[in-house]
Amino acid sequence: MADADLIFRGGRLFTAGLTGSIESDVAVRDGRIVAVGPSAAALGGPTTEVVDARGRLLMPGFIDAHVHPVQAGVELLQCELGEATDAAQALALIGEYARAHPAEEWILGGGWAMAWFPGGNPTAAALDAIVGDRPVALSNRDHHGLWVSSAALRLAGITASTPDPADGRIERRADGAPSGMLHEGAAALLDGVLPEVSADLAYRGLLAAQARMHSFGVTGWQDAMIGGYIDAGARFGAAYLRAAARGELTARVTGALWLPRDATRSSVGALVAVREQCRADPSQLAFGAVKIMMDGVAENRTAALSQPYLDGHGHATGESGIGFFDPEVLKALAVDLEAAGFDLHFHALGDRAVTEALDAIEAARAVNGIRDTRHQLAHLQMVRADDVPRFARLGAAANIQSLWASHEPQFDELTVPFIAPELIARTYPFGDLERAGARFAAGSDWPVTSPDPLAAVRVAVTRVSDDAPAGAGPLGGAAQRLSLASALTAYTAGSAWVNRREHETGRIESGFLADLALLDRDPFALPPEEIDSARVLGTWIGGRQVFAAA
Known part of the structure; x- marks a missing residue:
C-alpha cells in the first residue's frame, strides 16, 4: 500500500x-x-x-449550516461595528470610519446591537451629530433592521406620509416623522438610492469571510441567502462561481437561493434556471436549496407568534408579528419546489412560523410522496410542544443557532417582557427536540453573531453565554441542554446531511x-x-x- x-x-x-x-x-x-x-x-x-x-x-471540520459569508465579508471591508460593546463605542467607530474615508459618498456597514439603544431603536439624529449630512445605512447584527441618517431618509423620500410596507415597519417619532430605524422590508425603501455592492466588493468579501471561517475550523457551509432581500442578489452567487473558477474557493459550499416574498408557483421555474446556470463541481459548490423567510425577529415584534405581543405593561396587543407568506400559497410553493428537486431552508423564529413551515413540508410530502429531502428549519426561538415530534416525523432538520440560547440583554430586555410567558417557556427547546428524535444541524448566522462554532457549542451545552446577567441560570433549565457530543455532531455530521455531503464529509x-x-x-x-x-x-x-x- x-x-x-x-x-x-x-x-x-x-x-x-x-x-x-x-x-x-x-x-x-x-x-x-x-x-x-x-x-x-x-x-x-x-x-x-x-x-x-x-x-x-x-x-x-465544522460545517456551518446557516451563515451569510459574503455579506459578512463585505461588512468586514466597510464600517464594521462588531467590536463595539455599546452605543458610545459604535458611534465612535462610525466617526472614525467617516474621517478615514472622506471620499465615500455613503457610509455603509453594520454590526450594531439593538440592546445598546432605548427600545432597540437608534436614531438618525445620533448619526447626524457624528457625520453631518452624509447618508449612512448600517444593518444591525441580526440584519432585520437598518439604521439610517437623515440624509439617507431624504434621498429615499421617506417622510411622515410614507406608509409602512406590508412586510416591514418605519420607526417613527411622536409627530409621525421617520426616526431613523427601518425594520424588515422597510429597508427596501432605500432601493434605488443605496449604492449597490459591486461584483468586486462581493468577491473580496467572500475571500475575507472564507479566511475568517477557516480560522475557526470551518471547512464548509450553507449560504442561507443567495439573491434578494437586503443582500446584493446575483452578485453574491457570482462571487462563489468566480472563486471556484479561479481555484480560490477552498470551502465546500451549498447556496440557498432566495424565494421572493411575492413568489407564485411560476417563480419555481426561475429558481430552476438559476440553479442550472450556476453549475460547478458539486463536491465543492452547489445551489440546491431554497431559502424561505417565514417571519422576522421577536425584538422588533415581527416574529410570527401564535399569541399577541404584549405591551410594556403586560397587556395583549392586537399584533402577533408578520408572516411573510400566506400559508396556502406556501404549501403550493413547497410542493413545486420539492418536486423540482430543491431542499427547503426555512427561517422560522416564532412558533406560528414554525408551525406553518412544518405544515408546508407535510403538504409537499402528501403530494410528492416520501423523497430524499434535506429540508430544515433554522432559528426555532419558540416551538409549540405539538410541533416538536413533527421534525422527526417529517424528516426535517432542526438547524440551531445555539449561541442565542441564553439569557442576555437583547433577549431579556427586548423579548421577554413583550411575549406571553408560555411562549417564552418554549424558547430554543433543544433538549425536547433531541428527545423526540429530531435530526440536528447547526450554524452561526454570521454576521448576526460570531462564526466561532466552539462559542456556540459551549452555549448549547451550558445554556449560559458571556452576556448573561450575573446569576442567570441555564435558559429553559438543564433539560434543554445538549451534550458536548450532540452539539459537535450537529455542527459536523448533521450539517453535512443538510448539504447532501454526509457520505464523504462531517465524519472521520x-x-x-x-x-x-x-x-x-x-x-x-x-x-x-x-x-x-x-x-x-x-x-x-x-x-x-x-x-x-x-
Missing part, C-alpha cells in the same frame, strides 16, 4: 457516533482518510508529513474527505463553561492545510 501523505499522530479524536473523545491516529492520502486507529501509523513513509497532535483533539472515517480541524486542547477534558477556551491550531480541506495558527 502506498505511503500516506499526512498522518496525525498521538492525538485524540472525536467523530459522530462517539460520546467522547478517544486516542487515535489518522492517515490521509490523496485528500481522503485512509486509516483511523493503530493501522494509520504503519502508512508513514519518507515523504509523509506527520503532525504530532500530542493529546490534542482532531475532529471533522476511512474513505471520507480529509476535511479536518485540530484543536489545541480536548474540550471533553474541560469544564463545560470553558469549552470555547479551545482554539483551532489548523484546518485541512481535502488533506490540504488552509489555516495554520500563528
Whole structure:
C-alpha cells in the first residue's frame, strides 16, 4: 500500500457516533482518510508529513449550516461595528470610519446591537451629530433592521406620509416623522438610492469571510441567502462561481437561493434556471436549496407568534408579528419546489412560523410522496410542544443557532417582557427536540453573531453565554441542554446531511474527505463553561492545510 501523505499522530479524536473523545491516529492520502486507529501509523513513509497532535483533539471540520459569508465579508471591508460593546463605542467607530474615508459618498456597514439603544431603536439624529449630512445605512447584527441618517431618509423620500410596507415597519417619532430605524422590508425603501455592492466588493468579501471561517475550523457551509432581500442578489452567487473558477474557493459550499416574498408557483421555474446556470463541481459548490423567510425577529415584534405581543405593561396587543407568506400559497410553493428537486431552508423564529413551515413540508410530502429531502428549519426561538415530534416525523432538520440560547440583554430586555410567558417557556427547546428524535444541524448566522462554532457549542451545552446577567441560570433549565457530543455532531455530521455531503464529509472515517480541524486542547477534558477556551491550531480541506495558527 502506498505511503500516506499526512498522518496525525498521538492525538485524540472525536467523530459522530462517539460520546467522547478517544486516542487515535489518522492517515490521509490523496485528500481522503485512509486509516483511523493503530493501522494509520504503519502508512508513514519518507515523504509523509506527520503532525504530532500530542493529546490534542482532531475532529471533522465544522460545517456551518446557516451563515451569510459574503455579506459578512463585505461588512468586514466597510464600517464594521462588531467590536463595539455599546452605543458610545459604535458611534465612535462610525466617526472614525467617516474621517478615514472622506471620499465615500455613503457610509455603509453594520454590526450594531439593538440592546445598546432605548427600545432597540437608534436614531438618525445620533448619526447626524457624528457625520453631518452624509447618508449612512448600517444593518444591525441580526440584519432585520437598518439604521439610517437623515440624509439617507431624504434621498429615499421617506417622510411622515410614507406608509409602512406590508412586510416591514418605519420607526417613527411622536409627530409621525421617520426616526431613523427601518425594520424588515422597510429597508427596501432605500432601493434605488443605496449604492449597490459591486461584483468586486462581493468577491473580496467572500475571500475575507472564507479566511475568517477557516480560522475557526470551518471547512464548509450553507449560504442561507443567495439573491434578494437586503443582500446584493446575483452578485453574491457570482462571487462563489468566480472563486471556484479561479481555484480560490477552498470551502465546500451549498447556496440557498432566495424565494421572493411575492413568489407564485411560476417563480419555481426561475429558481430552476438559476440553479442550472450556476453549475460547478458539486463536491465543492452547489445551489440546491431554497431559502424561505417565514417571519422576522421577536425584538422588533415581527416574529410570527401564535399569541399577541404584549405591551410594556403586560397587556395583549392586537399584533402577533408578520408572516411573510400566506400559508396556502406556501404549501403550493413547497410542493413545486420539492418536486423540482430543491431542499427547503426555512427561517422560522416564532412558533406560528414554525408551525406553518412544518405544515408546508407535510403538504409537499402528501403530494410528492416520501423523497430524499434535506429540508430544515433554522432559528426555532419558540416551538409549540405539538410541533416538536413533527421534525422527526417529517424528516426535517432542526438547524440551531445555539449561541442565542441564553439569557442576555437583547433577549431579556427586548423579548421577554413583550411575549406571553408560555411562549417564552418554549424558547430554543433543544433538549425536547433531541428527545423526540429530531435530526440536528447547526450554524452561526454570521454576521448576526460570531462564526466561532466552539462559542456556540459551549452555549448549547451550558445554556449560559458571556452576556448573561450575573446569576442567570441555564435558559429553559438543564433539560434543554445538549451534550458536548450532540452539539459537535450537529455542527459536523448533521450539517453535512443538510448539504447532501454526509457520505464523504462531517465524519472521520476511512474513505471520507480529509476535511479536518485540530484543536489545541480536548474540550471533553474541560469544564463545560470553558469549552470555547479551545482554539483551532489548523484546518485541512481535502488533506490540504488552509489555516495554520500563528
